[in-house]
Amino acid sequence: MSSFLQLDETLTLLLGPKSCGKTSILFNHAVQELLSNPGSKVCFICPRRLESVPPTFTALPDDSAFLKNLSFHYLSTRIELRQFLVEQLPKEQPNLVLIDNLQHYFTDLPDLYQTVKILEHSLSYMRQKHGNRCHMILASLSLSLAPFNQNTLSRLIPGRIVISPSKVSTGMPGRCFSVQGFHFNLFEDPQGEQMIRELAH
Numbered sequence: 001m002s003s004f005l006q007l008d009e010t011l012t013l014l015l016g017p018k019s020c021g022k023t024s025i026l027f028n029h030a031v032q033e034l035l036s037n038p039g040s041k042v043c044f045i046c047p048r049r050l051e052s053v054p055p056t057f058t059a060l061p062d063d064s065a066f067l068k069n070l071s072f073h074y075l076s077t078r079i080e081l082r083q084f085l086v087e088q089l090p091k092e093q094p095n096l097v098l099i100d101n102l103q104h105y106f107t108d109l110p111d112l113y114q115t116v117k118i119l120e121h122s123l124s125y126m127r128q129k130h131g132n133r134c135h136m137i138l139a140s141l142s143l144s145l146a147p148f149n150q151n152t153l154s155r156l157i158p159g160r161i162v163i164s165p166s167k168v169s170t171g172m173p174g175r176c177f178s179v180q181g182f183h184f185n186l187f188e189d190p191q192g193e194q195m196i197r198e199l200a201h
Contacts, residue, residue: 012159014139022139026098027054046100078105097136103144
């Protein structure tokens with residue numbers, strides 16, 4: 001199973017409005033990474049425990065063994081995030097790092113700049129350990145970055161993916177979204193939901 005997200009950069013920013021599916025895309029990218037590359041480790045970071053299990057694009061396998069390499073970390077402050085990136089992340093050495101609600105961890109451009117520089121340092125270290133096979137995806141509300149100079153942001157985080165609600169119907173139940181020209185639906189998988197709920201809480 002290959003991911004629909006085409007990552008041209010090792011550090012990628014996923015942008016979209018509120019409730020457009022950013023968390024679901026991060027979660028599904030994690031699942032697809034684990035299924036496509038047995039032995040991979042994925043680190044999922046967010047400010048608080050997930051209120052609900054993100055819908056999946058496809059039904060999950062009956063065997064949940066692949067989820068043992070998916071770790072959730074709930075870091076509520078910028079200080080906690082930076083401390084984790086410097087002290088804990090190099091020990092875990094994941095192949096994929098996902099940070100949801102990035103806007104929670106900064107209030108201005110200097111905050112964002114310092115955080116991204118720490119991310120880049122951690123990413124560089126892990127790519128050396130994994131032979132360059134390591135990526136980070138940061139998800140943020142579009143509006144939270146709107147006040148910043150877009151040229152500055154492009155230099156800071158060159159990879160950028162925009163997700164938005166899709167007007168193209170796939171003929172399937174559930175909410176429809178579009179990212180990089182790919183239209184998809186999110187649907188509930190009760191078995192998969194229970195598996196992830198036990199892991200994430």
